[in-house]
Amino acid sequence: MKAVEISETRQISIIEKPEPQITESNDIIVKIKAVSICGTDVHTFQGEHPFVKPPVVVGHECSGEVVACGAGVTKFKAGDHVAIDPVFGCGSCRACKSGRANACADVKCRGVHVQGAMQEYFKIRECDVHKLPSSVTDLALGAVVEPMGIGAQACWRGNVSEGQVVVVFGAGPIGIAVMLNAHCLGASCILIDMKEDRLERARQLGAVAAYSATDPELKDKILAQTDGEGPHVTCDAVGHPAIFEQCIDLVAPAGTVVLLGMDGRPNNVTELQIFKKEMTVVGSRMNSNMFPIILDRVAQGKMNLNDMVSHRFTTDKASDAFKMAVEKPEGFLKAMVTF
Ligand SMILES: [Zn+2]
Numbered sequence: 001m002k003a004v005e006i007s008e009t010r011q012i013s014i015i016e017k018p019e020p021q022i023t024e025s026n027d028i029i030v031k032i033k034a035v036s037i038c039g040t041d042v043h044t045f046q047g048e049h050p051f052v053k054p055p056v057v058v059g060h061e062c063s064g065e066v067v068a069c070g071a072g073v074t075k076f077k078a079g080d081h082v083a084i085d086p087v088f089g090c091g092s093c094r095a096c097k098s099g100r101a102n103a104c105a106d107v108k109c110r111g112v113h114v115q116g117a118m119q120e121y122f123k124i125r126e127c128d129v130h131k132l133p134s135s136v137t138d139l140a141l142g143a144v145v146e147p148m149g150i151g152a153q154a155c156w157r158g159n160v161s162e163g164q165v166v167v168v169f170g171a172g173p174i175g176i177a178v179m180l181n182a183h184c185l186g187a188s189c190i191l192i193d194m195k196e197d198r199l200e201r202a203r204q205l206g207a208v209a210a211y212s213a214t215d216p217e218l219k220d221k222i223l224a225q226t227d228g229e230g231p232h233v234t235c236d237a238v239g240h241p242a243i244f245e246q247c248i249d250l251v252a253p254a255g256t257v258v259l260l261g262m263d264g265r266p267n268n269v270t271e272l273q274i275f276k277k278e279m280t281v282v283g284s285r286m287n288s289n290m291f292p293i294i295l296d297r298v299a300q301g302k303m304n305l306n307d308m309v310s311h312r313f314t315t316d317k318a319s320d321a322f323k324m325a326v327e328k329p330e331g332f333l334k335a336m337v338t339f
């Protein structure tokens with residue numbers, strides 16, 4: 001079978017690999033239809049990922065059609081259209097047992113810690129597979145259930161609810177995913193980004209406001225839109241120490257700050273700031289069991305997976321997909337490779 005490999009830094013090769021075979025009773029073989037490209041994959045392509053090094057087959061945002069099932073598989077059959085949750089934990093620690101495998105000390109993501117899905121056939125456990133609703137007639141769109149799930153996770157961690165205002169820093173795929181999920185929960189969103197085309201997309205997708213990160217009146221504008229008190233929830237979907245500080249500064253008393261970034265640098269937030277507002281500061285990592293929630297929102301017509309995809313490439317043009325994900329030209333949000 002064909003696989004799209006990052007063979008060396010900034011180099012994509014189409015390689016031949018043996019097809020995966022069923023070995024365990026809960027194995028499912030999925031014929032991959034699409035894999036969308038994430039920031040993590042771009043880091044690997046650019047040679048900037050801390051531990052994923054070429055040659056490697058990446059890809060953790062994927063959809064496809066079931067072609068074979070192990071003897072113990074009960075919920076799926078050949079022909080089912082599915083999305084794959086790439087996150088799995090050790091299965092035995094406290095986090096895993098409480099349904100939070102994404103926070104397991106030994107958590108793994110397919111396409112990052114272990115082999116990825118950018119290949120014609122992919123073997124996966126039954127518990128990681130989720131059936132797409134029949135309303136999703138474009139199977140490729142199942143690939144973006146995963147990034148949408150990251151937005152759902154952030155809203156769950158932030159306790160986002162009806163009538164709230166959420167300020168999201170970053171109008172890239174993750175910031176947009178946070179907003180689209182917040183809308184499903186009845187909240188409204190203000191998005192902040194450096195790039196005007198991203199702000200414009202955020203407005204088109206329903207942001208009540210979208211401001212440039214360099215706007216000198218940013219804070220005043222946000223306060224004016226939140227009764228002078230600040231937003232109920234602020235969310236850093238970029239991952240930068242200065243944005244963490246802004247999130248803490250802007251959030252209303254008794255509000256919640258959600259952190260999705262993974263910047264390791266220290267910042268200037270003080271204990272006193274958190275204490276005075278009695279705010280809640282939470283991390284949000286990948287997703288824990290958010291696929292059913294996303295698929296339900298999609299089935300109910302509350303969420304459109306196509307909102308997340310701006311460009312598609314066939315496998316022979318996969319190299320162009322990665323290059324575009326690096327360059328992020330105007331109008332770019334997320335690229336996918338289709339098989
Ligand atoms: Zn990702």
Ligand SMILES: [Zn+2]
Nearest residue numbers: 090093096104
């Ligand atoms: Zn665990």
